[in-house]
């Protein structure tokens with residue numbers, strides 16, 4: 551609600567019930583730096599209000615009419631408190647999804663503003679890998695990389711260089727392999743990794 555004096559964001563109805571359950575499920579998570587356990591983000595969009603409630607453990611609850619409407623059930627299993635490993639796995643999956651997003655030619659053009667090219671995908675992925683999870687690094691076919699002994703390693707073979715198809719094929723197979731190691735239930739990422747659309 552917006553008036554001259556104040557702007558109020560509300561969580562009510564079915565969302566309020568989900569929030570109560572989320573709070574109960576996370577009552578033993580540590581307090582954050584500011585003394586609270588939860589942070590709330592409200593993003594008005596053309597499609598409705600997107601609300602994110604984030605617990606100090608890293609788990610997030612998505613609310614609002616933006617995503618799935620009030621009909622969606624509270625998913626207790628997927629909303630359980632995250633362990634340290636759980637947080638790392640979630641960050642790994644988010645990074646993998648960002649890189650896989652660039653596989654789609656139309657999305658690429660929308661996000662980057664240029665025609666899709668190997669160079670940009672590669673530079674972006676290497677940038678994400680540098681500060682991210684080591685598993686992302688493992689999923690990239692490097693033109694030139696430095697191993698633990700600071701020797702340069704080139705793991706392309708033959709004429710595969712600068713080939714988007716090879717790049718994504720390798721990326722997806724390693725991500726899937728890593729997801730299986732911790733029995734990831736991220737179906738969205740799994741689907742993307744299993745898709746073999748010719749988009750190049």
Ligand SMILES: [Zn+2]
Nearest residue numbers: 576579605607
């Ligand atoms: Zn929590």
